[in-house]
Amino acid sequence: MSILKVAIPSPLSRTFDYLPPVGQPENALLPGSRLSVPFGRGRKVGILLDVESYSDLPLARLRRADAILDPEPALPPDLMLLARWASRYYHHPIGEVVSAFLPTALRRLHDTMTGVRPTTQARHYQITETEHVVSSELLKRAPLQRKLFNALKASKAGCSGEQLAELGSSWRTAVRALIDRGLVVERVASTVVPREINAQRHGRDSQPVLHDEQHTAAEAMKGALGSFSVTLLEGVTGSGKTEVYLRMVQACLEQAQQVLVLVPEIGLTPQLIERFRKRFTCRIELLHSGTTDRERLRVWQEAKAGQTHIVIGTRSAVFTPFKSLGSIIVDEEHDLSFKQQDGFRYHARDLAVIRGRERQCPVLLGSATPSLESLANVATGRYRHLSLSQRAGGAKPPQIGLLDVRRRAMHEGLSEGLLELIAEHLQQKGQILLFLNRRGFAPVLMCHDCGWSADCPRCDAHMTLHLKSHRLRCHHCGSERAVPASCPECALENMVLVGQGTERIEAAIADRFPSARIIRIDRDNTRRKGQLESLLAQATAGDADILIGTQMLAKGHHFPRVTLVGILDVDRGLFSADFRATEHIAQLVVQVSGRAGREGREGRVVIQTHQPDNPLLQVLVQQGYPAFARDALEERKEAALAPFNHLALLRAEAADSKQPRHYLQTVRAMIQQMAIEDVWALGPAVAPMERMAGRYRWQLLIQSPQRKHLHQLLDKLRPALETLPASRKVRWSLDVDPVTLL
DSSP states (O other), rough: OEEEEOOOOSSSSSEEEEEOOTTTOOGOTTTTEEEEEEEEEEEEEEEEEEEEOOOOOGGGEEEEEEEEESSSSOHHHHHHHHHHHHHHTTOOOOHHHHHHSSSSHHSOOOOOOSSSSOOOOOOEEEEEEGGGGGOTTTTTTTTHHHHHHHHHHOOOOOEHHHHTTTOTTTTTHHHHHHTTTTTTEEEEEEEEEOOOOOOOOOTTSSOOOOOOOHHHHHHHHHHHHHOOOEEEEETTTTHHHHHHHHHHHHHHHTTTTTEEEEESSGGHHHHHHHEEEOOSSSOOEETTTTTTTHHOOOHHHHHHTTOOOOEEGGGGGOOOOSSSSSEEETTTTTOGGBBOOOOOOBBHHHHHHHHHHHTTEEEEEEEEOOOHHHHHHTTSSSEHHHHEOGGGGGGOOOEEEEEETTTTOETEEHHHHHHHHHHHHHHOOOEEEOOOSSSBBBBBEETTOOBBBBSSSSSSSSOOOTTTTTTOOOOOTTEEEEESSTTTTTOOOEEESSSSSSSHHHHHHHHHHHSOEEEESSOOOOOOHHHHHHHHHHHHHHHSSEESSOOOHSSSOOOOOOEEEOOOOOHHHHHHGTHHHHHHHHHHHHHHHHTOOOOOOOOEEEEEEEEETOOOHEEEEEHHHHHHHHHHHHHHHHOOOOOSSSSEEHHHESSSSSHHHHHHHHHHHHHOOOOOOEEEEEEEEEEEEEEEEEEEEEEEEEEOHHHHHHHHHHHHHHHHHHHHHGGGGGGGEESOOSOOOO
């Protein structure tokens, strides 16, 4: 009797046994297939892991699966291997892991339970046999028609509507006119017609001449195709890392292979995909949080079928199936956004490396400020290192300086010295970027008479004032309320605003420079679809004199007209309970500074600070990020911290502050009894923000100098965490390789 081992999304670290569906042939029971199975009082979608001949339960107690939902496995073998590895490494239930690998649309049961619905019929266009009689004068006054006609003429297989849409927003009207003229015929295809892979670029975007370091890096990556390797491409901002990516992608496409490009945030995709679409004529797709469930499913299916050749996406795109994956690129590999911070807490960069190993394809990690983990892997020989130390096109690095604001008057967080520099650069027609990693108008609303402050009722945090909506919002739990007209404590109407957010800076700049065109980019004004892309396009085109924003604006963007960058509040990041804080602030400062002085313009960066003698700032300004990284790695080694020590963070929270502490104390006692070599636990300790969303949080740090020993402990500890009586009274999570302790 065949027994199906099925992974079902649940917090239990186990699989579930089922009997095969009635009448299902044995050869159809393939690992990776989706099944409809009875679970509890309802039904769920499960993934078949294995077919075995035994069960720990009596056969009479086993329920029968309803049906196989797909004609072929939804998850191919390489993704099944990756899912098993991720479940073991992150010590997370396999059911929740494989569920995370699937698009949302495939996690739900279809009404008919017939599996993945076929791709909707697509329109396909080809030129007719009369095309040879078309004269140049016929389409002279219809440039878009001429553009579409030439594209169709150049493609023997024709083009889909999706391909023609890349050539103009009014393509439907233009192609209909061509059909009416008898020059083009429209056909309906049951599946999307794949575009022939070719690496030819559009004529408007010629390949730039590479400088020596770029050429060396590009040739090295071309030579890496066809086998597994991991390469760290460390290049200063503006050094042309993207051009190296493009050359590697071109070589991969020429070998009829697909490419996966991971970016940390949705904000980095518009400019990057524009570069790719100008260079390549193959199918390029996006996957990020703004992608609808229907779009995500379509991209997922087409990449699996080999019909999509380049996928650019954020961290969950690492789970995309490919028919012939040839290379993986991770841009801004140091970014914290690659780490999932709830549920299945994976790191997309690390999973990309494992996936490259399974598919025997090269992985390229790019950054101007590499993570200390990646630099440590270079030092041990696990990763190859390529360097781009000069800016592309002969551009000079920006001049970086510290502006001591001690004992100086400040105007809404702006020093007079910085305001004078802004006026100077405006006069010289330069573009200015002001960086403040705090949105809203003011982080604290306070009563000047009694000292009351608007605190979040559910978190140990102040509520931020958003002036435009006239609301107080907590940026941790999302709760909000109206701004009080008077103090709730003393009833007096003497409220003051403490601190600055991007809204307040925008108002202050508009007041000081009324004729300047200002664009603010943060999460508050980029919520609608397409709004971020529109604002970035305006900034790049020079339709703004002053850009104000958070880290959404600071990372990876190319603003050719920016000549002055002002970093308004660096001091807040210099004092933190997290040992990684200095690394993160150093990366952010360097990334923001890199927006200045591109395409031949001289750039200047001004960092406002009350700590001008801080060693971190001094090293960054005088010697740069590589010197900081060397010093930081030496400090981490002496202090036995990551990457020289391997960490796991066990968090617990509950509505009662005593329960999580008691639970973690019990866990620590268990760890001591297990007596695994070179593994120890620190804590439990209260979280830096003890109360969040109405729940009290504690944490226990587990560490070991040997990764193997840490996982030996977690292998024993993870099942015990589920069965502890105290676990029913708390909500707990295990985070392997945490990127932050806050």
